[in-house]
Amino acid sequence: MSMEGTINLFGEDAYFKKLVGFGIGILLLGIVCFIDDSKGVHPLVKLATQILVAIIAVCSGIRIDDIDIDFINQSSWHDAFYTILTIGWIVGITNAINLIDGLDGLSTGIAIIASISLLIIFALNASPMISIILITALAGALIGFLPFNFNPAKTFIGDVGSNFLGFALSIISILGIAKTYTAIVIIAPLIVLALPVFDTLFAIVRRLVTGKSIKAIIMPDKGHLHHKLISKGYTQRQAVLILYGISATFGMFAIILLDSGIWKALSFALMIVAAMFIGYNSIFKLKEENNELEKEMEEEVESNKVRSDKKV
Numbered sequence: 001m002s003m004e005g006t007i008n009l010f011g012e013d014a015y016f017k018k019l020v021g022f023g024i025g026i027l028l029l030g031i032v033c034f035i036d037d038s039k040g041v042h043p044l045v046k047l048a049t050q051i052l053v054a055i056i057a058v059c060s061g062i063r064i065d066d067i068d069i070d071f072i073n074q075s076s077w078h079d080a081f082y083t084i085l086t087i088g089w090i091v092g093i094t095n096a097i098n099l100i101d102g103l104d105g106l107s108t109g110i111a112i113i114a115s116i117s118l119l120i121i122f123a124l125n126a127s128p129m130i131s132i133i134l135i136t137a138l139a140g141a142l143i144g145f146l147p148f149n150f151n152p153a154k155t156f157i158g159d160v161g162s163n164f165l166g167f168a169l170s171i172i173s174i175l176g177i178a179k180t181y182t183a184i185v186i187i188a189p190l191i192v193l194a195l196p197v198f199d200t201l202f203a204i205v206r207r208l209v210t211g212k213s214i215k216a217i218i219m220p221d222k223g224h225l226h227h228k229l230i231s232k233g234y235t236q237r238q239a240v241l242i243l244y245g246i247s248a249t250f251g252m253f254a255i256i257l258l259d260s261g262i263w264k265a266l267s268f269a270l271m272i273v274a275a276m277f278i279g280y281n282s283i284f285k286l287k288e289e290n291n292e293l294e295k296e297m298e299e300e301v302e303s304n305k306v307r308s309d310k311k312v
Contacts, residue, residue, distance in 0.1 A: 014061075015128070015130045015175075017060050017061055018057075018060050018061045018062050018175070019130075020060060021056050021057050021059065021060020021061070021062060022057060022060070022062065022171050024053075024056055024060075025053035025054075025056050025057050025167060025171075026053075026164060026167065026168070028049060028052065028053050028056070029049055029050065029053050029094075029163050029164065029167055030160050030163075030164065032045065032046060032049040033046070033158070033159040033160040033163045033164075034159075034160050036159045037158040037159050037160055043219075046159075046163075047091075047095075050090075050091045050094050050095065050163070050167075051087065051091055053090075053167065054086070054087040054090035054091050054094075055087060057086075057090060057171060058083055058086050058087060062086070062171055062174055062175065063082055063083065063086040063174065064082055064085050064086045064089065064174055064177075065082050086174065089170055089174070090167065090170040090171065090174075092170075092197070092200070093166050093167075093169055093170035093173075093193060093196075093197070094163055094166035094167045094170060095166065095200055096166060096193065096196035096197050096199070096200040097110070097111065097162055097163075097165045097166030097169065097196055098159065098162040098163050098166055099196070099199065099200050099203060099224065100195070100196040100199055100200075100224065100225075100226070101157065101161075101162040102224055102226045102227065103151070103226050103230075103236050103239060103240050104149060104150060104151035104152065104153035104156075104236060104240070105146060105149045105150035105151055105153065105240055106226060106240050106243060107157065107161075107162050107165060107196075108142055108145060108146050108149045108150075108157065108161075108165075109146060109150075109240065109243075109244050109247075110195060110196060110243065110244070110247045111138070111142055111165045111169060112139055112142045112143055112146065113244065113247045113248050113251055114169055114192050114193055114247070114251065115135050115136075115138050115139035115142065115169070116139055116251070117192045117248075117250075117251030117252075117254060117255060118135050118169075118172065118173060118176060118189060118192055119132065119135045119136060119139060120255050121176070121188050121189070121192070121254060121255060121258055122135060122176040124255070124258055124259055125176070125177070125258065127175075127176040127177065128175060128176070130175060131172055131175040131176035132176075134168075134172045134175070135172050135176065138168055138169075138172065142165075150237075150240075151236045151237050151240065166196075169193065173189035173192075173193075176189070177189065187254075187257075188254045188255075188257065188258050189254075191250055191251075191253055191254035191257070192250060192251050192254045193250075194250040195225075195243065195246055195247045195250060199224055199225050202223075203223065203224060204217055206223050207219060225243060226239050226240070226243060229242060229243070249269075249272050252268065253265050253268060253269055256268050
């Protein structure tokens with residue numbers, strides 16, 4: 001009987017140790033985040049825990065390694081570089097999903113879109129079976145949970161849930177690209193998670209500029225993308241659905257990039273931008289027409305009130 005395609009738990013590329021490291025990381029992160037949800041902990045304690053679980057994951061064998069980029073010579077790159085890169089990826093994605101969890105169902109829905117996108121990418125890339133199983137299980141669990149978490153939410157994920165989602169996505173994405181570390185395969189998970197990643201990067205820059213200190217980075221604010229959409233007059237549901245659409249667009253772009261190349265991916269992106277531009281203009285004109293209609297109705301009501309007062 002052929003063992004090809006089965007999950008290797010104890011061989012050279014054994015996943016047993018990696019899964020143990022993954023599980024220990026989830027447990028430690030969950031305990032600290034549970035305390036944060038119930039009593040509150042200092043942001044630096046959470047950050048230290050995220051770094052610790054990332055180190056545990058690396059020690060268990062989960063790491064980005066041997067990136068194959070044609071125009072760059074990686075032979076001189078030290079193991080420490082890959083270790084730091086892996087820790088940075090895990091901590092960054094964990095925080096990105098945590099920080100975007102500001103509206104009902106937002107982080108859950110984005111994690112579902114990211115999971116489905118990664119599943120397709122893994123299938124196209126002939127990734128290890130363990131990564132396909134894990135990402136499918138994560139997507140299935142979240143799809144079942146979303147109806148309870150969508151606005152108006154009956155159940156909230158809290159810091160425990162958002163940190164788990166970020167940590168799980170970061171680890172599974174590394175496991176999924178374990179066979180091929182080409183530039184496109186490396187960048188695909190980053191594109192899939194571009195929305196929370198960019199939102200986090202902008203938050204760091206924004207807080208540094210406004211707070212003028214390193215400490216300001218860990219201080220919460222109301223400048224995230226979902227806050228901007230709410231301030232523009234969108235409802236919570238509308239804002240969440242808009243961000244779902246943006247996240248799905250990034251996911252499709254990554255899939256097309258991996259499967260069909262850069263030009264088809266750029267063509268898809270241009271089509272989406274054009275559609276968004278047309279849609280935005282249509283919505284903007286509709287809002288203007290509604291505002292004018294409301295103004296005319298108010299003027300008519302005021303005029304009728306004046307006439308009624310004169311008759312009296």
